[in-house]
Amino acid sequence: MKRFIGFIKKEFYHIFRDRRSLFILFGMPIAQIMLFGFAITNEINNVDIAVLDHSKDATTKEIINKISASKYFSINQFIDRESDIETIFKKGKVKAVLNFEEGFSKKLIKDHKATIQIITDATDPNTANTISNYVNAILQQYQKGLNNDITIAYQIVPQTRMVYNPELKSVYMFVPGVMTIILMLVSAMMTSISITREKELGTMEILLVSPIKPIQVIVGKVFPYIFLSIVNAIVIVVLSIFIFKMPVQGSLFLLGLESVLFIITSLALGILISTISATQQTAMMISLMGLMLPVILLSGFIFPISSMPLPLQIISNIIPAKWFIIIIKGIMLKGVGLQYLWKETLILVGMTIFFIGLSVKKYKIRLE
Amino acid sequence: MSITVNHISKSYKNVKALEDISFEVKEGELFGLIGPDGAGKTTLFRILTTLLIANEGTATVAGFDVVTDYKKIRNSVGYMPGRFSLYQDLTVEENLNFFATIFGTTIEENYELIKEIYVQIEPFKDRRAGKLSGGMKQKLALCCALIHKPKVLFLDEPTTGVDPVSRKEFWEMLKRLQKKGITILVSTPYMDEAALCDRIALIQDGKILQIDTPQAIVKHYPKQIYNVRANNTYQLLNSLNAYRHNHSVFPFGEFVHYTDSRADFNPKDLVDYLESKNLSNIEIEKTEPTIEDTFMELAK
Numbered sequence: 001m002k003r004f005i006g007f008i009k010k011e012f013y014h015i016f017r018d019r020r021s022l023f024i025l026f027g028m029p030i031a032q033i034m035l036f037g038f039a040i041t042n043e044i045n046n047v048d049i050a051v052l053d054h055s056k057d058a059t060t061k062e063i064i065n066k067i068s069a070s071k072y073f074s075i076n077q078f079i080d081r082e083s084d085i086e087t088i089f090k091k092g093k094v095k096a097v098l099n100f101e102e103g104f105s106k107k108l109i110k111d112h113k114a115t116i117q118i119i120t121d122a123t124d125p126n127t128a129n130t131i132s133n134y135v136n137a138i139l140q141q142y143q144k145g146l147n148n149d150i151t152i153a154y155q156i157v158p159q160t161r162m163v164y165n166p167e168l169k170s171v172y173m174f175v176p177g178v179m180t181i182i183l184m185l186v187s188a189m190m191t192s193i194s195i196t197r198e199k200e201l202g203t204m205e206i207l208l209v210s211p212i213k214p215i216q217v218i219v220g221k222v223f224p225y226i227f228l229s230i231v232n233a234i235v236i237v238v239l240s241i242f243i244f245k246m247p248v249q250g251s252l253f254l255l256g257l258e259s260v261l262f263i264i265t266s267l268a269l270g271i272l273i274s275t276i277s278a279t280q281q282t283a284m285m286i287s288l289m290g291l292m293l294p295v296i297l298l299s300g301f302i303f304p305i306s307s308m309p310l311p312l313q314i315i316s317n318i319i320p321a322k323w324f325i326i327i328i329k330g331i332m333l334k335g336v337g338l339q340y341l342w343k344e345t346l347i348l349v350g351m352t353i354f355f356i357g358l359s360v361k362k363y364k365i366r367l368e
Numbered sequence: 369m370s371i372t373v374n375h376i377s378k379s380y381k382n383v384k385a386l387e388d389i390s391f392e393v394k395e396g397e398l399f400g401l402i403g404p405d406g407a408g409k410t411t412l413f414r415i416l417t418t419l420l421i422a423n424e425g426t427a428t429v430a431g432f433d434v435v436t437d438y439k440k441i442r443n444s445v446g447y448m449p450g451r452f453s454l455y456q457d458l459t460v461e462e463n464l465n466f467f468a469t470i471f472g473t474t475i476e477e478n479y480e481l482i483k484e485i486y487v488q489i490e491p492f493k494d495r496r497a498g499k500l501s502g503g504m505k506q507k508l509a510l511c512c513a514l515i516h517k518p519k520v521l522f523l524d525e526p527t528t529g530v531d532p533v534s535r536k537e538f539w540e541m542l543k544r545l546q547k548k549g550i551t552i553l554v555s556t557p558y559m560d561e562a563a564l565c566d567r568i569a570l571i572q573d574g575k576i577l578q579i580d581t582p583q584a585i586v587k588h589y590p591k592q593i594y595n596v597r598a599n600n601t602y603q604l605l606n607s608l609n610a611y612r613h614n615h616s617v618f619p620f621g622e623f624v625h626y627t628d629s630r631a632d633f634n635p636k637d638l639v640d641y642l643e644s645k646n647l648s649n650i651e652i653e654k655t656e657p658t659i660e661d662t663f664m665e666l667a668k
Contacts, residue, residue, distance in 0.1 A: 006469030010458065017457045202453035206512075209417045209447040211439075212470045365438075367419045 003212055007220035014194065015224055025190065029182045029232045033239050036174040047131060048076035049096045050088050057105035063116070066142055067098070072134050089121050096120045096131045175240045176328040177301030180321045182236060183259065184266045184295055187229050189287035191270030195221050196283040199274075205367065214363050222267045229263040230256075249335025255328065258341075261348055262324040266291075268355035269320070275362040295321040323347050369428075370395045370520055370551035371416065376425035378411055378574075385411040386422070386574045393553060393567075398546045400565030401555040402663065408574040409555040410450055413524045416553070417447045430519045430551075443471075446518035448509050450525040456498030460489055460508055463497050464515060471516030481548065482511045485541055503534030510541065521545065523554040527561065539564050559660040570663050577666040582659055589657035589665065591615060594635065595623040598647040607645040611638070618664055625661060626652075 015022060049067070053060050068075045076094050079085070088094045099117035101107070108114040118135050122128035195218075198204040207217055237255070240246035248255065269291065277283040296302060298312060299321035305313055316322050323344040330336045330344075338345065371393040378386040386408045393399040401409050414420040416429055418438035426433065432440045454463045464486075468475050479486070489507050492500065497508060506526055513521060523542075527535040539561060542552055554565070562568045563582045570577040570585070578585055598604040601624065608617040608626055615627040628638070635652040642650050 003470050003472060006466055010455065010462070010466050013458055013462060014455070201456070202449055202451045203455060205419060205449050206447060206453050206467075207470070208419055209442050209445065210467075210470050211443045211472065366421065367414060368421075 004216050004220055007212065007216060008223050011194070011220060011224045015228070021190070025186060025228060026232070026235075028185070029178075029236055030239065032178050032182060033175070033236050034243075036178050045072060046074050047072060047096065047127075048094050049073050049098060049131075050077050050079055050085075050094045051075055052079050052082070052085065052097055052099045054102040055100050055104035055106075057103075059105040059108055059114075060100045063100075063139070063142055064098075067135065067138055070134075070138060085119060092121075094121070095127060096135070098135070174301075175236070175244065175246050176325050176332065177296075177299070179233065179236045179240075179259075179328060180262070180299065180301065180324050181292065181295055182232055183229055183263055183324075184269075184291055184321060185287070186232055187225055187263050187266030188270035188273065188291050189284060190228075191222055191225050191267050192273035192277065192283040192287055193280050194225075195271065195274035196277055196280045200279050208365065208367070214365055215360075218271055218359075218363065222271065225267060225270075226260070226263055229266075230260065233259045233263070246332065248332050250331035250337060254338060255331045258324070258327050258331065258345065258348075261345065261352070262320065262327075265320045265324075265348055265352040265355065268352050268359060271359040272355050272362070275359050275364070294319050298322070299325050301325060320348060320351050323351075369393070370397065371399075371427070371429050371553060373412075373416070373427045374425050376412070376415060376422045376427055378408075378415060378420065378422045384574050386415075389425070389571075389574075389576055391569055391576065391579050393551060395551055396546060396549050398542060398552045398554065398564075398566045400562050400568040401553065401571055402557075402559065402562045402568050402659065403555070403571035404557055406573075407571045409571060410524055411574075412571075413447075413449075413522055413553075413555065417445060417522055418442060444519045446513035446516065446521045448513040448521075448523045448526055450528065452505050452509060454497045454505070454509055454512060457496060459494050459496055460500070461493040463508060464511055467512040468515045473516050475515065478515055478517045481517055481545075482514050484544060485511050485514075488537075503530050503538075506530055506534070506538060507541075510538075514545070518550065520551045520553065523552065525555050525557065527556060527558065535561070559658065559663060562659045568659070570659075570666060572663075572667050577663070585659060585662050586657050589662050591627040591665075592633075593655050593657050593661060594626045594628075594638075595620075595651070595653050595655045596626045596638070596642075597623050597649070597651040598642060599649045600647060603645070604642070604647055607642055607647065611641060613637075616665065616668070618661070620658075620660070623655075625655070 015025075051064055053064070064075065067073050077088070079088060079097070082099075085097050085099075088097065097119045099119060101115045101117070104114045104116070116139065118132050120128040120131050198207065233256075237248070237252075241248060270287070273283055273286050273290070277286055298305075298308075298316045298319050300316065301321070305316050305322065308316065327341050327344050327348075330341050334340075369392050373389055373391050376386055376389045377384075389408075389412060391399075401412065403409055411420065415422050416427060416434060418434050418441050421435055426435075428434065429441050430444050432438075432444075434441060455466070458466065464475055468478075475482075485507050489500075489504055489511070492504065497505065500508065510523075510526065513523075527538055530538065535558075542554065543564070546552055556562065565582060567579065567581050568585065569579040578588075580588070596604065596608065601619070601622075604624055605617065605619060608614055608624060613629050613633070615629040616625070618625045626638075638652060639650050
């Protein structure tokens with residue numbers, strides 16, 4: 001045990017003396033979450049919109065005035081026909097079209113319900129989503145004003161339609177995605193590099209010719225990174241909650257446990273990478289190409305898995321990040337507990353055991 | 369016997385690194401493996417330190433088989449690889465502490481053993497190992513290899529890249545360690561260091577050429593060596609190489625070491641020949657063979 005503690009102490013010396021790695025370790029999560037985060041909450045200002053008003057009555061005029069009075073939108077033009085919508089989008093300047101149904105005012109008074117269609121250009125999904133949220137907010141305010149005066153509830157029903165990107169998913173996907181990438185990177189890349197560094201510098205030779213057991217070397221290598229990854233996970237969650245108002249509907253405790261599980265999965269992968277690569281360079285390349293790319297492309301972080309071709313959908317199943325993203329999305333956004341996520345958790349546990357088993361089997365007690 | 373090697377052979381893909389190597393090292397002996405780069409010294413060290421498995425043959429270290437009892441060997445030997453293999457970003461003291469800890473001991477416990485070496489690097493104990501000079505690094509590496517009081521010490525080219533003064537000091541240290549009962553197997557490409565060992569094995573291209581004490585190896589040199597000198601060493605070498613009675617010609621410092629193939633060689637003949645080649649100030653005198661001469665003779 002004293003050996004093990006001595007080894008861990010040495011590892012922390014390495015980490016804290018290598019300023020550059022330390023900077024990557026803690027700078028990158030913050031930088032990434034900020035970058036992605038501000039992309040999410042991208043404030044909109046003076047977005048050009050068009051109005052297709054089939055009613056042209058007092059109510060629609062009032063709503064249009066309210067919208068154009070806000071600093072978020074400026075009415076670019078009024079159109080008369082449905083067919084103009086596409087033409088106007090193709091020109092690219094107008095990002096959204098408000099389509100008031102015929103007899104808006106009348107319907108609102110008679111049926112207490114009228115419909116407005118918000119059509120947005122979702123080639124830029126974040127902006128599209130933000131626009132529709134802002135319009136909704138303005139409409140709701142207006143509706144509230146109406147309902148204050150009269151006892152009968154009037155209802156303006158906004159119908160949001162995204163064109164060009166109907167698959168649009170929640171933008172909150174970014175936070176789970178970034179968290180996954182960071183944990184994967186810190187855990188897998190850093191451990192694989194730190195193990196291969198010993199090989200490259202020749203210190204592994206001395207460690208092998210010593211009574212310290214391989215398992216002690218591995219766990220000793222991994223331990224500091226478990227600790228650092230947990231710190232990173234906390235930083236990411238805190239940043240996303242306080243700066244980006246990311247909702248955490250489910251249990252923070254469960255989120256923590258699942259994160260630790262995923263960290264261990266990544267570390268196991270890191271160990272595996274280190275057993276098959278001889279230099280730090282190779283380890284880094286394998287980590288980047290073999291882990292980062294699949295995590296970004298195939299985990300559902302950026303591209304929804306459901307819209308991938310079938311072969312890629314099948315491949316995505318062997319990527320641990322996919323399951324972890326489902327888990328944190330479930331906990332943070334849907335607020336579900338283990339009873340809904342046990343399957344994904346079990347898959348991660350299985351993968352972890354498999355990777356650890358494989359790397360223990362591949363770990364060399366000799367030089368070849 | 370502290371180390372026994374029986375018919376060890378090892379090849380990498382298509383290169384034969386070691387071929388049928390056998391020798392024994394007695395307890396408390398300072399045994400040298402002498403040979404040029406690529407002779408197979410490091411491979412042999414790695415087999416004996418359980419880092420590699422030989423294709424053929426068996427070996428024991430401190431009474432343990434290198435394959436089946438590798439864990440026991442790893443507990444009882446000290447190993448200093450050819451390349452500086454300590455943590456460059458750790459200080460002198462941290463390195464020493466770390467190696468003491470993983471061998472389950474402390475600096476204080478075995479301080480006696482390393483004291484003489486450690487006092488020399490102690491003034492720099494807070495310096496990072498990567499910032500030490502070559503000689504200092506080797507001293508630190510030796511301390512780290514000794515900290516657990518090994519029965520057998522493996523030193524793979526410990527003086528390569530070290531200045532002559534530090535080299536001399538290093539060998540004096542090895543002599544002192546030997547007196548404390550530690551068996552030492554050391555390899556070196558420097559022939560002058562060979563004379564400091566109890567026994568040496570000359571090794572080249574994976575084969576052992578000869579094993580004996582340095583004195584005996586020199587004594588068995590079959591021919592009389594002459595130191596030849598002239599006004600132009602380069603031309604002298606060429607002329608000697610062109611001489612039809614030569615047996616061997618090697619530049620050796622300011623002289624050329626020359627042996628003749630004839631039993632009844634008369635130096636006067638050689639002087640005449642060299643004068644005919646327009647060389648002047650010719651000196652020829654008998655000299656004693658060195659280990660290097662023996663090595664060159666055997667490696668021919």
